[in-house]
Amino acid sequence: xxxxxxxxxxxxxxxxxxxxxxxxxxxxxxxxxxxxxxxxxxxxxxxxxxxxxxxxxxxxxxxxxxxxxxxxxxxxxxxxxxxxxxxxxxxxxxxxxxxxxxxxxxxxxxxxxxxxxxxxxxxxxxxxxxxxxxxxxxxxxxxxxxxxxxxxxxxxxxxxxxxxxxxxxxxxxxxxxxxxxxxxxxxxxxxxxxxxxxxxxxxxxxxxxxxxxxxxxxxxxxxxxxxxxxxxxxxxxxxxxxxxxxxxxxxxxxxxxxxxxxxxxxxxxxxxxxxxxxxxxxxxxxxxxxxxxxxxxxxxxxxxx
Amino acid sequence: xxxxxxxxxxxxxxxxxxxxxxxxxxxxxxxxxxxxxxxxxxxxxxxxxxxxxxxxxxxxxxxxxxxxxxxxxxxxxxxxxxxxxxxxxxxxxxxxxxxxxxxxxxxxxxxxxxxxxxxxxxxxxxxxxxxxxxxxx
Numbered sequence: 344x345x346x347x348x349x350x351x352x353x354x355x356x357x358x359x360x361x362x363x364x365x366x367x368x369x370x371x372x373x374x375x376x377x378x379x380x381x382x383x384x385x386x387x388x389x390x391x392x393x394x395x396x397x398x399x400x401x402x403x404x405x406x407x408x409x410x411x412x413x414x415x416x417x418x419x420x421x422x423x424x425x426x427x428x429x430x431x432x433x434x435x436x437x438x439x440x441x442x443x444x445x446x447x448x449x450x451x452x453x454x455x456x457x458x459x460x461x462x463x464x465x466x467x468x469x470x471x472x473x474x475x476x477x478x479x480x481x482x483x484x485x486x487x488x489x490x491x492x493x494x495x496x497x498x499x500x501x502x503x504x505x506x507x508x509x510x511x512x513x514x515x516x517x518x519x520x521x522x523x524x525x526x527x528x529x530x531x532x533x534x535x536x537x538x539x540x541x542x543x544x545x546x547x548x549x550x551x552x553x554x555x556x557x558x559x560x561x562x563x564x565x566x567x568x569x570x571x572x573x574x575x576x577x578x579x580x581x582x583x584x585x586x587x588x589x590x591x592x593x594x595x596x597x598x599x600x601x602x603x604x605x606x607x608x609x610x611x612x613x614x615x616x617x618x619x620x621x622x623x624x625x626x627x628x629x630x631x632x633x634x635x636x637x638x639x640x641x642x643x644x645x646x647x648x
Numbered sequence: 649x650x651x652x653x654x655x656x657x658x659x660x661x662x663x664x665x666x667x668x669x670x671x672x673x674x675x676x677x678x679x680x681x682x683x684x685x686x687x688x689x690x691x692x693x694x695x696x697x698x699x700x701x702x703x704x705x706x707x708x709x710x711x712x713x714x715x716x717x718x719x720x721x722x723x724x725x726x727x728x729x730x731x732x733x734x735x736x737x738x739x740x741x742x743x744x745x746x747x748x749x750x751x752x753x754x755x756x757x758x759x760x761x762x763x764x765x766x767x768x769x770x771x772x773x774x775x776x777x778x779x780x781x782x783x784x785x
Contacts, residue, residue: 374688383686390691396655397702402726404699556696564699564726 357433366576367391403565413467418570421460425574428453429581435508442509461559468562476558480549486629487539493637497529498589528640537582543614659691663701669708672768673735680771703730709737739763
């Protein structure tokens with residue numbers, strides 16, 4: 344594999360350009376479906392692209408006394424880690440043979456760096472409401488990481504203890520992991536965890552507009568805000584793909600798209616039919632309901648179900 | 649129309665500044681953002697922070713207490729931004745113009761792009777005002 348194909352993979356097809364364009368298109372679909380659920384017409388298809396372009400044209404304001412480097416670096420960190428994790432997920436879906444040992448841990452780390460970027464930016468902006476948002480994001484991160492790791496463990500154990508995404512995909516050639524009790528538990532757990540990772544409604548505590556204005560992204564404007572929005576859009580594109588890779592691999596591109604949109608619809612419907620939880624309710628949900636639930640899944644998978 | 653101008657015109661995110669209004673205009677603004685009128689068709693979104701805003705919807709009579717706050721919000725909004733005065737109070741102080749603590753309409757302190765009179769203006773009038781402001785660009 345020469346350097347050009349590596350660059351192509353990183354910048355164009357499963358990488359940067361693909362993720363940005365399709366991620367923004369998914370945010371349009373999300374807004375359109377939400378609008379139809381509320382019996383509205385909704386925005387035109389080019390709306391997210393225009394929003395992005397407009398944010399590029401706006402002035403970037405750095406608050407006085409904030410840590411300037413960290414304030415401007417945090418959106419870049421979030422965006423780049425979202426791009427890297429998204430690229431890895433799509434690349435291993437395309438070429439399962441080329442995955443390396445421990446890549447699933449790398450993906451886990453990069454997915455965790457996205458909210459870390461949000462936390463860093465919010466805490467460096469010296470705004471009390473942003474600080475509150477950062478604190479909530481941190482609590483949420485602590486809450487959902489544990490069930491997330493247990494849910495990943497189910498797939499890893501089922502694939503025979505291999506921490507390679509490609510091996511997990513190839514182990515499901517005959518039967519998907521989803522069609523078993525532990526696979527179902529892992530699927531449900533991951534669905535809730537992804538909702539929290541995306542910051543969507545039952546768990547949008549960190550960005551609660553009605554309580555703390557915009558929370559973590561309150562002080563951001565212009566390009567930095569656009570990068571944060573893009574990071575969220577890329578997560579929206581890559582997280583359902585990760586779920587498909589872990590539990591429900593598709594044989595053809597067509598069935599991949601159907602499975603992808605099924606999971607995407609579940610996420611959007613959950614977003615539109617739920618109220619926001621309080622931070623203590625969210626933590627209780629993740630630690631005392633989803634945590635034991637996913638541990639039950641691990642026990643089941645260890646006993647061979 | 650260049651793509652830049654189109655981007656600025658087709659995605660105005662509004663921030664709602666309620667400066668000592670009697671809440672009638674605020675209620676009408678919220679009514680304009682409901683699914684019945686569906687302003688998201690034009691890319692209009694209500695945002696929670698002035699840093700994200702492209703247009704400020706200011707309501708109410710400006711007085712000695714609210715003037716520094718409103719100026720603060722105006723200075724915090726990234727430029728280019730529009731200012732839309734909603735309601736007769738915001739346009740010309742209405743019947744409070746001789747009051748001891750009223751310091752005058754908004755256009756004394758910063759440029760106002762659109763005036764939407766009415767006490768309160770109907771949601772249709774607010775949408776028409778925003779459309780006029782955008783077609784002026």
